[in-house]
Amino acid sequence: MTTGNPLFPAPLGKLLSHLPAYPGSLVFTAGLNLMLASHLPADTLRMLQGKALRIQPRDAGVAFDFMWSGTSFKAIAPATQPDLTIAANVHDFYLLMQRREDPDTLFFSRRLSMEGDTELGLLVKNSLDSMDLSAFAPGNFSPARFFRQRSWPLR
Numbered sequence: 001m002t003t004g005n006p007l008f009p010a011p012l013g014k015l016l017s018h019l020p021a022y023p024g025s026l027v028f029t030a031g032l033n034l035m036l037a038s039h040l041p042a043d044t045l046r047m048l049q050g051k052a053l054r055i056q057p058r059d060a061g062v063a064f065d066f067m068w069s070g071t072s073f074k075a076i077a078p079a080t081q082p083d084l085t086i087a088a089n090v091h092d093f094y095l096l097m098q099r100r101e102d103p104d105t106l107f108f109s110r111r112l113s114m115e116g117d118t119e120l121g122l123l124v125k126n127s128l129d130s131m132d133l134s135a136f137a138p139g140n141f142s143p144a145r146f147f148r149q150r151s152w153p154l155r
Contacts, residue, residue, distance in 0.1 A: 008059050008090040021063060025075035028055070028064035032073040044127045051120060052079040056087040084116040084124065103129070 037045075048068035056063040063085075065078045088096070092111050095101035103125055106112035114121040 008057075010059070014061060021065065021078045022075060024062050025064045025066055029066045029073040029075045032066070037072060039131055040127055044123060047120065047123050051084065051117070052076060052082040053124075054079065054082040054085040055093075056085055057090045057093055058087050059089045059091075082116060084114065084120045086112070086114050086121070086124070088112040 040048075045068055049070060050067060052065065052067055054063050054065050063078065065076050065082060066073050067076055068074075088106060088111055092101065092106055096103060096106070096112075103112060107114070114125075
């Protein structure tokens with residue numbers, strides 16, 4: 001079990017912890033809307049409606065607060081008591097996204113924590129586990145592919 005984090009330097013985490021939270025949440029939700037929102041089942045999105053969620057990369061010194069608004073993820077001001085907080089180190093979030101580590105393994109080794117509404121936490125976990133992550137391969141988000149898929153008006 002690796003508890004160190006080779007991907008995120010401690011001085012950068014200390015610097016980021018001094019930045020305001022809301023702009024980071026705006027960028028985070030833009031990414032969620034671009035990459036994830038259209039892939040989540042409608043029943044999952046209904047359960048997320050109006051729930052204050054927080055993703056907290058512990059070693060980065062930041063937290064991203066957001067909610068599902070019915071049409072998209074929206075950044076919110078930091079909630080004093082979010083409905084669900086999911087926390088881990090940046091490296092462990094990276095391993096989860098790559099499916100190189102199982103969330104249950106990280107949870108039981110205390111490298112991943114979920115606090116708040118446990119039913120909501122299980123819903124999020126199970127929804128992400130059931131997704132085909134090949135849609136999120138880096139090649140699917142190249143600028144050339146983005147512009148080929150859009151029809152832009154010529155002037």
